[in-house]
Amino acid sequence: MPIIRSSDIGAYLYCRRAWWYRKQGIESANQAELAAGTELHAKHGRQVLASSITRTIGLVLVMLALLMLAAYCTAQII
Numbered sequence: 331m332p333i334i335r336s337s338d339i340g341a342y343l344y345c346r347r348a349w350w351y352r353k354q355g356i357e358s359a360n361q362a363e364l365a366a367g368t369e370l371h372a373k374h375g376r377q378v379l380a381s382s383i384t385r386t387i388g389l390v391l392v393m394l395a396l397l398m399l400a401a402y403c404t405a406q407i408i
Contacts, residue, residue: 342349348358358364 338349341352351358
């Protein structure tokens with residue numbers, strides 16, 4: 331019995347005919363569109379990673395600024 335993957339279930343639910351064609355080994359006629367979609371997803375992934383890194387750097391800088399403010403205020407009191 332072949333292994334059923336979640337991607338197989340998703341493909342079947344999205345389009346039963348496309349799932350069947352893929353199981354028969356018939357390639358899709360819109361390879362250019364599929365490649366463009368893959369590139370779009372990769373680009374989006376890079377943008378998400380960049381925004382996550384930027385947010386982390388921003389939080390570190392805010393924490394550093396608060397620490398420096400606390401040190402400055404403490405130095406003014408003493």
